[in-house]
Amino acid sequence: MAKTIIKDKLNRPLRDLRISVIDRCNFRCQYCMPAEIFGPDFAFLPKSELLSYEEIERLAKIFISLGVEKIRLTGGEPLMRKDMPKLVKMLSDIEGLKDIGLTTNGVLLPKHAKDLKEAGLLRVNISLDSLDDELFGQINGRNVGVKPVIKGIEAAKEAGLGVKINMVVKKGLNDSEIVPMAKFCKDNGLQLRFIEYMDVGSTNGWKMDEVVTKKEIYELLKEHYLLEPVDPDYFGEVAKRYRYKGTDVDVGFITSVSESFCSSCTRSRLSANGQIFTCLFNGEGHDLKEFMRKGATDEEITDRIIKIWNGRKDRYSDERTEETAANRKKIEMSYIGG
Numbered sequence: 001m002a003k004t005i006i007k008d009k010l011n012r013p014l015r016d017l018r019i020s021v022i023d024r025c026n027f028r029c030q031y032c033m034p035a036e037i038f039g040p041d042f043a044f045l046p047k048s049e050l051l052s053y054e055e056i057e058r059l060a061k062i063f064i065s066l067g068v069e070k071i072r073l074t075g076g077e078p079l080m081r082k083d084m085p086k087l088v089k090m091l092s093d094i095e096g097l098k099d100i101g102l103t104t105n106g107v108l109l110p111k112h113a114k115d116l117k118e119a120g121l122l123r124v125n126i127s128l129d130s131l132d133d134e135l136f137g138q139i140n141g142r143n144v145g146v147k148p149v150i151k152g153i154e155a156a157k158e159a160g161l162g163v164k165i166n167m168v169v170k171k172g173l174n175d176s177e178i179v180p181m182a183k184f185c186k187d188n189g190l191q192l193r194f195i196e197y198m199d200v201g202s203t204n205g206w207k208m209d210e211v212v213t214k215k216e217i218y219e220l221l222k223e224h225y226l227l228e229p230v231d232p233d234y235f236g237e238v239a240k241r242y243r244y245k246g247t248d249v250d251v252g253f254i255t256s257v258s259e260s261f262c263s264s265c266t267r268s269r270l271s272a273n274g275q276i277f278t279c280l281f282n283g284e285g286h287d288l289k290e291f292m293r294k295g296a297t298d299e300e301i302t303d304r305i306i307k308i309w310n311g312r313k314d315r316y317s318d319e320r321t322e323e324t325a326a327n328r329k330k331i332e333m334s335y336i337g338g
């Protein structure tokens with residue numbers, strides 16, 4: 001399929017699309033959906049507001065025609081949406097798509113990993129912030145222990161999916177788990193990615209001094225392991241990677257706060273209710289759902305996306321301060337995924 005390559009105001013092409021399929025989750029991670037805010041009365045999106053699989057497929061085709069090569073499915077918890085393998089199959093069948101992954105807390109993987117793989121899913125990123133049951137239960141806000149996630153990791157590996165582990169590190173909460181998690185992942189041949197705690201949304205009460213930076217984590221790991229840097233695999237690779245010397249196991253860092261990477265950011269995000277966000281830290285999105293439901297043609301939708309991308313000049317992480325973190329309106333992570 002011939003692709004139209006589009007660039008934004010900072011000359012960045014459109015390469016990646018993250019699709020949030022649902023805003024609900026079976027966890028209440030303190031740094032993402034704090035239980036006191038996302039309580040029993042919280043108004044989640046009604047089903048009619050969620051994009052249908054056919055609508056997602058239609059938009060994905062248009063995005064792919066505009067340069068997108070990689071799709072990541074996320075949420076909320078994407079595996080809480082019914083029949084995800086069906087969506088994976090619809091998307092992986094689109095000509096021109098090179099990579100399709102899913103980010104999940106892992107708990108529902110034992111049930112779905114095999115079907116997801118058969119449907120064409122290539123990889124999963126599984127979030128795990130601690131190996132200590134009590135601490136993990138406290139972080140996920142639902143008292144879920146580590147075992148269900150480990151079972152999810154095993155199921156994904158068994159199904160033949162590529163597996164990476166995501167660990168958000170927050171000072172004073174789970175920094176004591178950095179070395180145990182590194183050991184666990186290294187021993188099991190899993191790539192661990194340490195994610196700096198970010199000021200996504202406005203409900204997690206983020207403070208700069210709660211961020212554990214890549215440098216701090218790296219210095220700590222160096223006390224235990226010999227690490228050598230690994231070259232990026234492609235332009236815009238988000239994780240800075242190192243290899244444990246003498247092994248083929250990598251460890252990565254997502255340095256959104258301490259070493260921003262906006263200049264190579266090629267990511268767009270489609271929320272569960274059909275809005276496009278050109279940055280994780282946008283306050284508002286650009287509607288595609290109503291436009292589509294009112295009868296817009298593929299050409300009209302394509303033009304709208306081109307216009308949005310051409311006008312993009314987001315570089316929030318380059319500009320972040322305590323002040324922007326506290327005062328700027330930002331969409332919640334559970335609407336647009338990570």
Ligand code: SAM
Nearest residue numbers: 031032075076077103104105127166197198338
């Ligand atoms: N529920 C799935 C999961 O947890 O993997 C997918 C959605 S979750 C929003 C995607 C990723 O964002 C997870 O790896 C999560 O740990 C990360 N995340 C959520 N809130 C964050 C924050 N405040 N700072 C950094 N990462 C965050």
Ligand code: SF4
Nearest residue numbers: 025027029032076105
């Ligand atoms: Fe749910 Fe993922 Fe957010 Fe945790 S990080 S509350 S698992 S969406």
Ligand code: SF4
Nearest residue numbers: 262265279280316317
């Ligand atoms: Fe991309 Fe926005 Fe993150 Fe910068 S802050 S890397 S523009 S999503």
